Structures are given as C-alpha cells and as structure tokens.
Amino acid sequence: MLGVPLVAYLSLGLFMFSVGVVGVVVRRNPIVIFMCIELMLNSVNLTFLTFARFHSSVNPQTGLAAPSMMAGQMMVIFVMAVAAAEVAVGLGIIMAIFRLRHTVDIDEMNLLKG
Amino acid sequence: MENGFGSIAWVLYLPIIGFLIQAFFGKKVVDSMGIAAGRRVMGTLAVLPIALGFVIGLMLVLKLSAMEPAARSVVVPLFNWIDVMGLRLPFELIVDPLSMTMVLIITGIGALIHLYATGYMAEEPDYPRFFTYLNLFIASMLILVLGNNLALLFIGWEGVGVCSYLLIGFWYKDLANSKAANKAFIVNRIGDWGLTLGLFLIVALLTTSPSLVKADRYLSYDQMLPALQIALAHNHGLATAIALLLFVGACGKSAQFPLYLWLPDAMAGPTPVSALIHAATMVTSGVVLLNRMHIVFEMSPTASAIVAVIGAFTALFAALVAFGQTDIKKVLAYSTVSQLGFMFVACGAGGYWAGMFHVTTHAFFKALLFLGSGAVIHAMAHNQDMRNYGNLSKYLKITCWSMVIGWLAISGVYMFSGFYSKEAIIGTALANTHANIEGYQLGQYSGWTALFVAFLTAMYMTRMMVLTFFSGEERWRLIPAKAHADDHGHGTDIAHGNHLEAVHEHGHDHGPDVHGFFYTDEELHAMEHGDHDDHAHHELDETHQPHEVPPSMWFPLVCLAALSLFGGYFMSHNEVFRDWLYPEGKLPILGVVSAEAEHIPLVLYSSIAAFGGLIIGGLWYMRGLPKAEGWDESKWNPFRKLAGRQFGFDAAMVTTTVDGGAELGRGLWQGFDVKIVDGIVNGSAGLASYLGKGISWFQTGYIRMYALMMLFGGAGILGWFLYAMKHGGVR
Numbered sequence: 048m049l050g051v052p053l054v055a056y057l058s059l060g061l062f063m064f065s066v067g068v069v070g071v072v073v074r075r076n077p078i079v080i081f082m083c084i085e086l087m088l089n090s091v092n093l094t095f096l097t098f099a100r101f102h103s104s105v106n107p108q109t110g111l112a113a114p115s116m117m118a119g120q121m122m123v124i125f126v127m128a129v130a131a132a133e134v135a136v137g138l139g140i141i142m143a144i145f146r147l148r149h150t151v152d153i154d155e156m157n158l159l160k161g
Numbered sequence: 162m163e164n165g166f167g168s169i170a171w172v173l174y175l176p177i178i179g180f181l182i183q184a185f186f187g188k189k190v191v192d193s194m195g196i197a198a199g200r201r202v203m204g205t206l207a208v209l210p211i212a213l214g215f216v217i218g219l220m221l222v223l224k225l226s227a228m229e230p231a232a233r234s235v236v237v238p239l240f241n242w243i244d245v246m247g248l249r250l251p252f253e254l255i256v257d258p259l260s261m262t263m264v265l266i267i268t269g270i271g272a273l274i275h276l277y278a279t280g281y282m283a284e285e286p287d288y289p290r291f292f293t294y295l296n297l298f299i300a301s302m303l304i305l306v307l308g309n310n311l312a313l314l315f316i317g318w319e320g321v322g323v324c325s326y327l328l329i330g331f332w333y334k335d336l337a338n339s340k341a342a343n344k345a346f347i348v349n350r351i352g353d354w355g356l357t358l359g360l361f362l363i364v365a366l367l368t369t370s371p372s373l374v375k376a377d378r379y380l381s382y383d384q385m386l387p388a389l390q391i392a393l394a395h396n397h398g399l400a401t402a403i404a405l406l407l408f409v410g411a412c413g414k415s416a417q418f419p420l421y422l423w424l425p426d427a428m429a430g431p432t433p434v435s436a437l438i439h440a441a442t443m444v445t446s447g448v449v450l451l452n453r454m455h456i457v458f459e460m461s462p463t464a465s466a467i468v469a470v471i472g473a474f475t476a477l478f479a480a481l482v483a484f485g486q487t488d489i490k491k492v493l494a495y496s497t498v499s500q501l502g503f504m505f506v507a508c509g510a511g512g513y514w515a516g517m518f519h520v521t522t523h524a525f526f527k528a529l530l531f532l533g534s535g536a537v538i539h540a541m542a543h544n545q546d547m548r549n550y551g552n553l554s555k556y557l558k559i560t561c562w563s564m565v566i567g568w569l570a571i572s573g574v575y576m577f578s579g580f581y582s583k584e585a586i587i588g589t590a591l592a593n594t595h596a597n598i599e600g601y602q603l604g605q606y607s608g609w610t611a612l613f614v615a616f617l618t619a620m621y622m623t624r625m626m627v628l629t630f631f632s633g634e635e636r637w638r639l640i641p642a643k644a645h646a647d648d649h650g651h652g653t654d655i656a657h658g659n660h661l662e663a664v665h666e667h668g669h670d671h672g673p674d675v676h677g678f679f680y681t682d683e684e685l686h687a688m689e690h691g692d693h694d695d696h697a698h699h700e701l702d703e704t705h706q707p708h709e710v711p712p713s714m715w716f717p718l719v720c721l722a723a724l725s726l727f728g729g730y731f732m733s734h735n736e737v738f739r740d741w742l743y744p745e746g747k748l749p750i751l752g753v754v755s756a757e758a759e760h761i762p763l764v765l766y767s768s769i770a771a772f773g774g775l776i777i778g779g780l781w782y783m784r785g786l787p788k789a790e791g792w793d794e795s796k797w798n799p800f801r802k803l804a805g806r807q808f809g810f811d812a813a814m815v816t817t818t819v820d821g822g823a824e825l826g827r828g829l830w831q832g833f834d835v836k837i838v839d840g841i842v843n844g845s846a847g848l849a850s851y852l853g854k855g856i857s858w859f860q861t862g863y864i865r866m867y868a869l870m871m872l873f874g875g876a877g878i879l880g881w882f883l884y885a886m887k888h889g890g891v892r
Contacts, residue, residue: 154863157861
C-alpha cells in the first residue's frame, strides 16, 4: 500500500472533486447534483484519509497508529454522518418540491432571481 | 374675611352656581315641571344670582367709597392657585374703583338683560342652554375684572370669548350662525396673540430686571404695577412694545380696526346676547385692560398716540359704514364699534376715566337700544330690515319712547348721559398733549375726528330711529314682491358685502317660530301644545299687526332709559366719577389730566354736532324711505353701496387672509409638502431601488451560479490564507 505515492491519492481526490464541481454546476437533475455532492464529499474524505495515513507513525509492535493520530479518520466518520443527514433532508426537500410543482428541474427553481 | 370685603367672592360664586344649576338641572326641571312652569323657574334662577350679585356689589361700593381715596384697593385672597418654583399666583380678587365699577355694570345691566331674555327667549326650546351660557359669561367677565393678576384676567378674557362664541352660534343649526361664531373666535385669536405676547414680555421683564427685588406675589397688580413703573422708567421702547401688544389684545376684544370684523357678524346671536356681550360688557374689556395697565400707556406717548388714532379712525370708519346698513342690529353693531373707538381716543389721550365713563354710559344706552331693537324685532315677526319698518311708535309706545331716550343719549344731546361722556372724551383729547409722536399732536387730531363722528353718530342714529318708529307710512305693508324674495336669501347682496353676510341674510334674528324647520318634530309639537300663546307670529306681510312686548321685556327698557337719562349727569356732577376712579395721584406720570379744553367752546361745538345730526337726519328721513336707500339695492347711490360693503374692507380681509391663507396653504402643500418633503422620502426610496435594479442582473436565480460563487469564494479565502501564511501575515 505504501508503494502508491501520496501524489496519486491526492490526484484522485482532486479529480473526483472536480468531477463533482462540474456536475453540480452543469447538471439540472437534483438527484444527479446530489450524487455529485457526494462525490465531492468523498474526495475530501479520501484526502483526509491519505494525509492521516501518511503523517501518522505506526506502533511497530501492534502495527497500529497511535490514538492521538486518528483525527483524519474521525473527520471522515463525521463527514459521512453529516452527508447521510444531508441526503435525508435534501431528498425530503426534493420530494416536497416535486409534489408542489411536478418537476424537479433545477433551472425552474429561480425564485431568487432579481 | 379681611376688611369685610370677603363677600365679593359671592359676587363671583353666585353666577357660577347659577351656571351649574342651569347646566345640570335646567333640562330636567323644564322636562319634569312642564315647559311653561319649568322655564319660569329656570328663568328666575338665572336672573336671581346676577341680581343678588348686583346688590352685594352695591353694598361693597358704598363701603369702598367711605374709605380714603388712596386706600381704595383691597385684595381678597381666595385660595392658592399656582405655586411652583418661585412662581406664585394666588387666586385673589381685587376690590378697587375700577373693578367695582365694572362689577356694577356687569351685574346691573346683566341682571336687566337676563330678565329681558326670559321674555325674549320664552319660545326657545333650548331655554336652559341659553341661560347656562349667559351665567357662565357673567362669571367669566367677573373673573376678568376682579382677578388680581393678568393670568386671572386672561382666564376671564378667554372665558368671555368662549361664551361669546357659544352664544353667537346659539342657533347652531344654521350654518351662517356657526360661521359668524367661528369668525368671532378666530379674529379674537389674533388679538389674544398680542395679549399673550404682552403678558410674556411683562413676566420676562419682571423676572429678569436686575434692579427689582422680586416680591412674593410679583404678578399681582398691587406689586406688579409699581414694579413695572420702576423697570420701565428708563426703557421707553420696551414700554411702547408692551403697550402696543396689550393694545392688540384690546383691539381684538374691543373690536377696533382692523379686528372689528367679527362684531357685526356677531349679531347672528340672539338679541339679548348682542346687548349684553357685544355692546355693554365684553367688548369694553379692552378699555378695562388699558385702564388696569395705564402705567404702561402713561409711559409711552407713542403707543398712546397710536391708540388714539386707531380709536378715532375706527370711530369714523364704523360710523360711515353704519349709513349703509339696512339691518337694525347691524346699525347698532357698527355704532358700538364706533363708540368703542371713542373710548380708545380717551384712553390714548390719557383720560382713562373718560374712557371708563363712556363705557358706563354706553352700557346704559347701547344695552337700551339693543334691547329696544330686540323688542322691535320681536314685534315684527323677527324681520330685521329697517326698510320694512316705519311708524312703529303707534304700536310700540313703551319701546319707542325708551329708545328715544337711548337715541338722544347716544347722539350726545345736552343733559343726556352720552353728552357728558363724549364731552369728557373730546375735551380730554383736545386739552392734552400726551398722545403725540415726535411732537405731532395725534391725540388732538383724534379729538377733532371724534367731534365730527359725534355729528355722524347723531345722523345715523336718527336714520335708524326715524325709519323704524316715525316716518308716516307702515312700510311692511308696502314691501315689493321682489323684496319679499330678498328677505329669504335670494336677493342681491350689495348691502352685505361679504359672503358670510350674504349667506345669513335670510337668517336675521332667528326666532324659533319663523324657522320652525330647525326643530325636531317633538319640539315643534311641544311648542304648539305648550306655551305657544299669543305670539303666534307669521310672515311679515300686509296684515301684520305689531304688539307691544311683555313686561319682562319692557321693564328693563324703562330702567335703562332712566339710567341713560340721568346717569351721566349724576356721574359727572362735581366730577364724582373721575374722583372715584382716578383720585389725585392715581396717575403717577401724567399727574392731572384735564378734561376741559381752554379756548374751545366744546359744549357749543358738540351741541351743534348733536343737533345738526338730529335735524339733518330727521329732515332726510321724516318723509319716509328715500328711493336711494330703498328695497332695490341696485338703485342706491355709490356712497351707500360702498358703506353697505364696509368699503370693501371685509371682502378684502376675507380675500387676503381667508382665501389667501387657503391659497398659501395649498401652495405649501403642493410646493413644499408634495414636492420637497415627499420628494426626499420618495427620492431616497427610488435611489435604493435604482441601485438595486442596477446590480440585480447578478441574481440570476440559478442554483449553479450560487454554487460557483461559493466555490470561488471558498477558493479565494483559501488562497488568501495560503498567501498570508507564506508571507507571515497570519500566524
């Protein structure tokens, strides 16, 4: 595993994040936008894990990292929990909008237009 | 209470009690006792307090006259009124010759007029309301003259103003009456503006003058007047300012040019009101004010000269206008304005006692003339146009002969009361040099003017009397058909120059019966079945038969006629009235003011004026109504037309002040309010909206735009952090 260099992980994360951003900006289906957001979140998770892994020293006897070095992994758990909650709320909002307007095209929802 | 003058309080309390009884129980009593009996009870209860007050006043005058002349000023404290932070104004009454003279006039003439009103208003459904106002008026007037400081005077001043307003608009269901009441009230406000400024100036002077030791009750007359004399001794400009401001107030209340405008319109009120308020008492309060504050006027010859000139001009102007009036009460109203001008001529010349003397005699004969005219109006189906009268001496014997005495008195015929007071006024004006501006003897010019006006007075009063009582034909039988129509408000209004008068031409003195349609069915029913007895008036037509008025109405006439006949003689005999009001030393600056002009045979001149006026007027009108003053007003000669319109003055005032004020208000509204104030508010809102529109393209409403913005924003912040970390900006 350590054979894979750091830059590869970060490049993958950057690629995933870019795909997510472009998806959010160009797609009109809110479900797809959600997926793109998930993609961005996961790219961030990947980045967290990568840095956590590469920056922690491992106990040679147990082969485990010290608990004080687990902040990156903890962050990932948090992000996943928040993402789950966000998806639940977001899908609810989308359902409500669909019931109201019989469409979920994101460009139709421009009430904030000045 | 002290000195045994405490009973003066009852003179004041009695009308207040009367007022409360009338106000709170009047209607109930009339309703429960039946109209006739109830009105008799309430009428008695209205007259009684005033008559009792007169008796008390008379006793106090006797007591006061027994004292040393210098000591005749007693202060009767009633209660503590205002006491805050060094300002102490006790409610106290002053008993001195000036106040007691006025008390006798107010209660004496007032009681007679109340008695008269019980007869005159007998058919009035709102009987208790009338006497409520009338008693309240007497109480206010008493506060005005009896109060021992200018704040109390001001209370009375405004109180009589309110009562005047209420009584002019007594028949308030007629719009013209309400307008007349408003006019009186509003024009008086202009005078009050001057009065209050004068009061403030006096208070400011007394509280800031360093040379004065501030006394405890420093606004009470007995302490204020000497203090004013000290404070103003070296400041004649300030004396002139205070005097002129007080005179503005006096002009308003006493109907002097140019604030006289309200008085002729005030004739819309019931005739007893015209007699009591608008002839005998309230309108003289300006003269009372000048007498009370005479020290200020003594110190300012300039202000005195202005007072005299305004007085003389008012006298002349009103006398000329009186020639163009056809309404009997309007003639008397202008005559009142004119006579008030005489009083101010006297006050300007320094003859304050002469002014008060004329107040007194004028109260006698003008009340008499007004009440007499009320009797005539009563007998003539509430028609007030003199052109419809004539030969009434045959029908109204008592009224006629008592009015003849009033006529001779106001004309200044020798031995009648008006002769003595006019003599004193003109004599004082001609003999003194007090009223001058830089050597121009304006007081003496005013005196000569007054002498000429005395001639005019005799003439227009003769016109009124002859047209009403003598001059052969009974003209109400001859009224042309068109004139009949005129009487009901569709005629030309040449004689009634301003729109206000034109409107209420049909009003005349609204007797209850002529204008029955002003009353509810219930009231009409009550009148038909109640006391609507032998005064079953009808329209004035060929068949009309005038009747003499009931005793309650002619008794006051006879009393007043006796006073007009003898009062002047007794008061001027041995100068009792002058020594009573202004004993030696009462005028600290002028000293002795002589009323006898040397080198001028004034008795001769004024007799020529009086008899000349009587004879010319008599010859002119004895043969009946001249064509040039007839029913057809378009055939009047130019002078009458102009005089009938007050020489356009009223119209000019209405145009400049009322219409001009409305125009100014409209201009301000449309120019300032709409354009500038609204412009600022709407403009700032518009600016914000314009700016918002300018950048609102930025708000596309597309979510992706917001997402991109967030991205750029986040990247920007991160970038800035990186940059800052790299260059050590943030640690």
